[in-house]
Amino acid sequence: MSTDKTADKTADNTAGTTAGRTGDRTGGEPAWLLVTRREIVSRITDKSFVLGTAFMVVLIAGFIGFSIWQDEKTTDVTLGATPDSVAMATAIKDGAPDVDDKVEVTVTELADRDAAEAALRDDEVDAWLHPTDDGWQLTTESSEQDALTTVTRAVVQQTVLADNAAQVGTTVEALQAGSTVTTEFLRGDAERANVAEAVGFVFVFLFYFAALVFGMQLASSVIEEKQSRIVEIIAAAIPLRHLLAGKVLGNTALAVIQLLVYLAVGLVGLSFTSYSSYVPALSGPAAWFVAFFLAGFVALACLWAVAGSLASRTEDLQSTSTPLTMLMLVMFFGGLSLDGRAQVIASYVPPVSAVVMPKRILAGGVEWWEPLLALGLLAVFAGLTVMVGERLYRRALLQTGGRVSLKQAWATAE
Structure with a gap:
């Protein structure tokens, strides 16, 4: 009991001293x-x-x-084209800025399919454009070029649509009339x-x-x-x-x-x-x-x-x-x-x-x-x-x- 009383007294003295010091300092x-x-x-x-x-x-x-760097970054891609696709590749090059102004396309003419595949393996071109039975195809070595693919699809679609419209004696605008879908926010x-x-x-x-x-x-x-x-x-x-x-x-x-x-x-x-x-x-x-x-x-x-x-x-x-x-x-x-x-x-x-x-x-x-x-x-x-x-x-x-x-x-x- 005496020990407990001594401890309590010491704690009380310490508390009093602390309180006094706090008052003095503040x-x-x-x-x-x-x-x-x-x-x-x-x-x-x-x-x-x-x-x-x-x-x-x-x-x-x-x-x-x-x-900011990504926003200002320009994607440079090299598109390989064999003789049967040079005209379309050139159209893609010219139309790329209208689709995506951050994509710049350079066209490299290639002799044939073997030359195109060799250029892909040697990283001389990023993709090779060539016609197929039902359209066009972009061939890359191992991974898709997203920016180039987006531009190519848009330009090819517009170019082919224009050619088809001309063959039937109409215009692209007439064919697309009423097909536009817009979005609106309240x-x-x-x-x-x-x-x-x-x-x-x-x-x-x-x-x-x-x-x-x-x-x-x-x-x-x-x-x-x-x-x-x-x-x-x-x-x-x-x-x-x-x-x-x-x-x-x-x-x-x-x-x-x-x-x-x-x-x-x-x-x-x-x-x-x-x-x-x-x-x-x-x-x-x-x-x-x-x-x-x-x-x-x-x-x-x-x-x-x-x-x-x-x-x-x-x-x-x-x-x-x-x-x-x-x-x-x-x-x-x-x-x-x-x-x-x-x-x-x-x-x-x-x-x-x-x-x-x-x-x-x-x-x-x-x-x-x-x-x-x-x-x-x-x-x-x-x-x-x-x-x-x-x-x-x-x-x-x-x-x-x-x-x-x-x-x-x-x-x-x-």
């Missing part, structure tokens, strides 16, 4: 602000965080650079839809990536403090709700800063591509995404902190975080796969709305009040999550000796 500032600053400074000065962010920036810039156009789909995928991926990485690190830091018993000293110095608030706000600030860096790099890079005209239109949806990201991340960060407080060892985190991981997978695949009425409904259901509503905004046709309503519902959900999470966090954090269940944490007395 100059009376709130404890949650001190914790927030500690979280931000410790992560910004962490080499792995800096290098990870830099790597992602380089990856984004590299992908955009590769896309909102925007096909190119805009493709851009919206690609950017929507980026939004969903960035949210999932940030919530998973920062969430795991937040939960791990909670476990480390709990396992080392340092949280008991901290709890004697500041309220646990301040500790939770500082951790959540610090990680949220870091996640938002990192997200803004990624979005800025992406939008600036996009301005150098052929899709630069869409950059102004993407700025609004990007701002909405940041707002939804902020509300959704606060809720998930609080849940990650709870997952860490329920565990007593690092090995327990996989078990305590399983429901949260499943929720994030639902958000990820839901954000990517939902469409139609299901997408509209999900855009109002927190926390899935954090990734689904920004995608709807990208696609266009959303009424002005819809994002506001969805964001309001998400903010309410985040507030309720913080209230429930704060209670679970406080009551589970100081319990040691094994994994704490949600029921135990909720029922534990203050």
Whole structure:
């Protein structure tokens, strides 16, 4: 008993000393602000965080650079032609820019079939064009030349159709009259839809990536403090709700800063591509995404902190975080796969709305009040999550000796 009393007295003295030092250093500032600053400074000065962010920036810039290079890249192909196909090969050469301006065709005349096959084996030509009983054939050595095949089919079809029309005394236009099929979008156009789909995928991926990485690190830091018993000293110095608030706000600030860096790099890079005209239109949806990201991340960060407080060892985190991981997978695949009425409904259901509503905004046709309503519902959900999470966090954090269940944490007395 005397030993226990001595230990308790020592802990009390340590807590009092810590509290005094905290007050001296902060100059009376709130404890949650001190914790927030500690979280931000410790992560910004962490080499792995800096290098990870830099790597992602380089990856984004590299992908955009590769896309620009691919967009400007010209495909040069050499088409071999025997005497019976020189005229058609020349027509393909002349008509290629009208089909695909990134394809340039050079025609090489060959004496006969044997010469053509030898030229293919020696890589002197990329393909050999020759007539067959029912049309024309492109022969390559081992793999199809996709760009050349597309151009050849289009030019041959148009040329043969023109010859056949001339033989019956009509024109290609007359033969094709009424056969044109066009597409129309109720909102925007096909190119805009493709851009919206690609950017929507980026939004969903960035949210999932940030919530998973920062969430795991937040939960791990909670476990480390709990396992080392340092949280008991901290709890004697500041309220646990301040500790939770500082951790959540610090990680949220870091996640938002990192997200803004990624979005800025992406939008600036996009301005150098052929899709630069869409950059102004993407700025609004990007701002909405940041707002939804902020509300959704606060809720998930609080849940990650709870997952860490329920565990007593690092090995327990996989078990305590399983429901949260499943929720994030639902958000990820839901954000990517939902469409139609299901997408509209999900855009109002927190926390899935954090990734689904920004995608709807990208696609266009959303009424002005819809994002506001969805964001309001998400903010309410985040507030309720913080209230429930704060209670679970406080009551589970100081319990040691094994994994704490949600029921135990909720029922534990203050």
